[in-house]
Every structure is written in structure tokens, then in C-alpha cells.
Amino acid sequence: MSMHKRFRVLILGAGFGGLAAARRLRGSPDVEVTLIDRNATHSYYPMLYEVATGFRHGRDMVGEAALSRGASISYERILARWGCGFVQAAVAAVDPGKKVVRTDDGDEHPYDHLVVSFGFTSDFFGIAGLEERAFTLSSLEDALAIRRRVMDYLDRKKRGQEVSLRILVGGGGATGVETAAELANFFHGRQKAGDLHSGDWNIRLVEASPRLLSMLPTEASAAVLKRLEKLGVKVMLDTCIKRVEDRHVVLAPRPLRPGESLDALVCEFRAEAERSFEAEVILWCGGIRGSASTAMLGLAVDRKGRIPVDPTMAAQAPDVFAVGDCAALTDPESGKPVPNLAQSAIEMGELAGENIIRRIHGLPLRSFRFHAYPTVIPLGGKNALAHIGTWTAAGLVGFAVRQAASFGYWLKILPFHVALRDFVRSTFSYMSND
Template sequence: MNSKKPRIVVLGAGYAGMMTTKRLCQNLAPEEAEIVLVNKHNYHYQTTWLHEVAAGTINPNQVRIMISDVINPNRVRLIYDTVAKVNKEDQVVELENSELSYDYLVISLGFETNTFGIKGMEDHAFFINDIDTCREIYSHIEYQFAKYNTQENPDDDSLAILVGGGGFTGIEFVGELVEKVPELCKKYDVDRSKVRIINVEAAPSIMPGFDKDLVAYAKDSLQSRGVEFMENAKIQECTEDGFVVGDDHEKVKAGTVVWTGGVKGSSILTESGFELTKGKVTVDGDLRAPGEENIFILGDCAWVMNKEEGRPYPPTAQSAMQHADTCAANLRALLHNEPLESFVFDDKGTVASLGVTDGMGTVFSGTKLYGKSAATMKKVVDNRYLFLLGGPKLVLRKGKFRPF
């Protein structure tokens, strides 16, 4: 391999990392640059489907996509290793098992859970982080049901599922739980009325930032299927058997406690000396790290500012995929000494699922969708990503076609 070729190293095979790599392969001829993709696992997974794995409504294998199935290993060097640190001075990435020099670097290492320092949360709650943590959550939930009827004096609280955080992930997760709980009740002969699904949100309303009509719809839909909401309820502490909530320190007991209340960028950013704001790097308009000519930061690691509104764009999968397009175009521009473009977000709308057949959200220029049409649109969005990543074959293999 010609060592004089500039080397572009992409760290992390999430939405941003995979799509950047894909776009670089399309935008650059093999002789223009060497492309290297580094990821901890030999698979990519759909982060936006993890709540379904955690609720047991989807098989973990459907969420997992082998990287070499969609990224050609003859075109891209694939390294499966854990990133320890970026040494910006020497332009070297320190991996657990080796080192890797770079000419251009793309940091798209995804998120870590942010507990905001809530006492006991790290020790006692489950997190929706990756496939393994989500399998663990579902196994634990099922175990609570399995053991309930084998005990002489079973504790009804052990069947309760407590979800901290009423944002996107928390609400989609309870939406899946209302689908799964009746199945578990049937399987283990448990009375459905004994199972509580409780969502706790510190803000005055669940889904902060969402349209009020959509939030009202989501709340009504989930409450009608048995979800309890505690809003304006700050979690003071997480204990082995639940949350301590609010100024009056009310104890909410549960056999399963899941925290979905916040994320921050990878801790590698801190290790590598980047300046962070609330756990992420505020990048320049062209998606480069401030003061860095050859380092781009994308996805959940970055705050990308919406200049008109003076605040960052929401860190969604849709944003991450669009970051990839701009980043790949700008890397090509750097190689050819051309001007770089600024990131412009094209809002295609946001849809939240509330279970298999229900959902709510907006599409295109703010058109509101409810119910089955929203649930259908959610599947279309999911399948579109698969199509962009791996074409029709991947859609047929991993796509969502569950009938209503």
C-alpha cells in the first residue's frame, strides 16, 4: 500500500461513522486516500432500536449488522479495537492493542450514559447503552416474572418497571413495554393488574421540546395501556429497589430500574483534551473541532449549533447521518484544497413509536402524524437508513415489515 496516500481514520461505527465511511468510498478514488474504520465490535447496531431489545420486542440479531457486509474490507481497512485516546500533537490514535497514525481524523464514538450525578444511579440502574446492556435489561425483567409465581409470599413491587427520564428513549421504551408485559403475564401466569410501568420525568412534561398536541396524544395513549407518569418529579436518589423522588422524598419501589434520562459524548473526548460543554464538543460550522484543521467530530460527540436559534440541533440519528454527508464532502475538499461547506440541517421530521401499532411525530414541514400512520412512518424511516447503508438487500434482511 502506498504510504504517501493521506490516511483518513474514522473512529466509531455508529450512524455518523458508518455513513461517513460509506460516503468517503463514494466520493474518493482508492488512490486519493487510505480509509481506516476503527470500531470496538465487528458489527454496527441500530442505536434507535435498542429500546426494543431492552423490552424484548425485537431479536438482538435484527439490530446487529456486520460491518464487513456493508463496508468493503478491500476498500476500507477495518480495525476492531477499543480507542483509548487521541494524541493530537503527534496525530496518533492510541488503541488498546496498538497505535494508529492519521492525516485526517473523524471522531464519531457515540454516547455514554449521563446520570447527572444522581446518587446511586451508576450502581443500581440499568442503562440502554448497547446490545449487551439491553439484553441484560430484558433478561432481568423476565426473571422478575419467572420468580414471582415460585415464591410463597411474592412481592408485587418486584414486577414494577421504573423508567427514569421521559425523553425520546424513555417514552419509546415504555411504549414497547406495554406491548411486552401482557405476553409475559400470559407466559408466567401473572395478573396484568399487578404489573406497574412507571415513567419519572423531572421536567413539567414528558417529551420536553415536543409539540404539546403530540405529547398529549402520547401520554393518553400510554396511560390508557397502563403506564403511570410522574412529571415534575426530580429523582433525588436511586436505590437497590427504586427511586427517591421529589422534595418530599417519596419512595417509588420496583424490581427493575432503567435510566434513560441523558447521554453525553464519549469520555475519549475528555481523555484527549478537547474542550467540552455538557459532555460534548461544540464544533465549528464545517464540523471540525475548534482550532483543529484535520479533526472532525460528529454525531453524539458534537454540539452542532443552529445559528438562527442560538442553540444546538437535537442530537438524533437523522442529524448524525447528515453530519456524515457534510464531513465526507469536506474531507474531499481538504484533499483538493477546495473551500469547505458549512453544515445545514434538513429537518425531515421526528417520529416516536409508542409500541408496534402506535406513534406520533412530525414529518417534512411540520405535518403531524398520529397512531398507525405515525407507526408506519417510523418503519419507513428505519428502513430508509438501511437502504442508504446497504441497499435493498440490507432492507430485506434487516428491515421492519411487522404487520399491524
């Protein structure tokens, strides 16, 4: 009697796209799935700003653990019920010709099909001094590092020291806006309570475009700007970071486009070549690129370090698929690049998993179809802006939409009772900081 062959599927990187591929493949009698990731836990990136701004929790390991639980979960808790294997290790080399992956512990992992989901790294655009001086918010460790830096300031303030905290956030996209808003909401609340004064803190948000959140309608961007200004955030548009010198950030008007005059900029100091600001904390949220690990495959990458894929998520190597932030995909209908969003990474991963099954059975592969995903931007405390199609809601309604979206994701990867318990626990933990 012949044995039913099970094809070995390796998934490199267990972020949104990698987990989505594993979820699609779970239970299939045709495959044996193993995920490889250097971390033991899956980070829920939309909640990292809550960890970074969780100042009411203690500085000890208990306080950090309480914050971390709402933004991370053990891979073993997720994958065990899916029947998938997990290897905690860093990928050291990939040989698409021999179909073998080697990890940093020296082990070799052969595969029949490979899903690459290495994720992203921050893009500093060659700005002098920025990478060395700035915090980023791309991992749980990053979020905790930001929190510790701000907690140092708060501790010195409690001891009666005359200190002020100047924070500069680079990038007016979702991460920059929500982090600046949550920081300002906390400081604004402490100021109302009399614990801080207006001169004790300062937050600047720098964005090179003429408005925040350029993917949203103009009215929604204006509403976000109004909310940030109400919280005391100084928003500087049409402004870019030119270089960082120790604790000084040198800003300049953004470069002019062909035919554009300086008067067209909304930069507040467009008559000057540059201006310097002091900052104890610099947070860079101004751009991402594909992980440097993608180079291991020896495939061509685009200018953002991402692996070009066709609409089926297949790369230019036998039985290799790439998904998420390390994949460069053009929407076949619009001809535009698919944006780097959690929702698109999840759909890419699901499609890659489905197409592996279809390839095994000799069926035609399906193509990616881009959807207009809902956008939810937390704006400090129980306030958020939600934009779905032509509908926009702000304030508490937007916050409710945001909570529903987060709970929906936990339901995808956890049993209902576990998802509900963890979600409620983390919600109360984070709301205690408002």
C-alpha cells in the first residue's frame, strides 16, 4: 500500500502574512507545515503604541508583562491547535536550488514549498545620524525601550528635578499619528491633574507631505490634525528631517517638486534653509522597507528591498511565495502597488496558502484581489477615527470600531473563550493609562 505523500511547507517569519498562510494550510492532509521565527511570540503591531505609552504600569517586569500580553501571544499557543510545527531560530541561509533553509543553530530544513514572510525594517533614507539616535516602533522590544526612556523622565520629575521632555516624531502616517496622540493624551491628562506643567513636555510631529495620513480623504486628515493640536501636539507639515546631531534635529522644508514654488509649502519656516530643535526622544515612523533577510534568497529585489511577486504571490524561484511587507505586489486591476497594511498581508498569506494546495492538486492558481480596507487611527484615550468606504466616524464611535477590529483579529488565531479573555484583560490594562 502506497503512503500518501505530505508536502513540506516552510514559512519563514510568523507575522500577519506568515500566520495567515499557516491558518489556511491547517488541517490539510496534503501538507506538513513548519514556521520559523527568531521570536517566541507573535506581535500585534497595531497595539505596540499602547505598550510604548503604558506609563501607569510599574517599571518592574510585572508591569511590562501586563502591557506586553495585550500586544503579543506565544506562537506555541497559536500553532499547537493548528497542527503546525514551530522552530524558534533565525534564518541563516536559503538555497532555493536545493530547497533547503539553514537556521543559525546549524540545522537544515528541507522544503517542497516555501513562504517568505520576513516582514520589514525601518527605512532611514540615508538621513545622517537618524538611525543611530532614533527609536523605531517595529517590535515589542522597541515599544518597551521607548516606554523606559519616557519613564526615566517621569521618575526624575517625581524626584523634583527641573527637567523637560521634548519628543520629536518623524512621519505623519498611522504609527506616527497614533503614538504622538497617545503620548500627548497622557501628558495632557497629567497637566490637567496638576502633576505636570505646559513647559514640562513638548511633542512635535514632522511630516514631509502637505497633510497627515495622505491615504485618507482631506476632511479626515483635517479632523486628525485638529485632534492632535487640541492635545498640544505641534504638527509641522511639508517639513523633513535633514540630519540629527546629538540631541539636535535639523529640519528643513521638503524638496520642491518640478514647477513648484516655495510659497506653495505650508512649512512654517519656508523662508529659512533649515532650523534646529532639541529632542530628548526621537521616534522615527517615516518609512519601511523589506527586511534585509530577503537577500538570502539571491533573488532580485525592488528599490525598497522587497521581492517582486506575481498576482498569485509566486516569486521568481521554484515553489517560493512571498507575502506581507517583504513582497512587492502590483494590484492587477488598478496597476498600483498594494499598500503595506496588516489586512493586505493577511490576504496575501491566505492566498499563498491556498495556491500551495491548488498547485499540489494541479489546479489553476488564483490571483490577488485588492480590497478597500477599513482604516482606523487611534487618537489618544477612547478616541479614534474610523474610515470605511465613504463613511467616517471619530471619537468614541471610532474607538469602538477599532476595538471590534482588534477583537476580530484575535478571533482568527485563538479559540473564542481565550480571545475574549485576553482581549478584555488587555483592554482594561490599556484603558487604565487613559
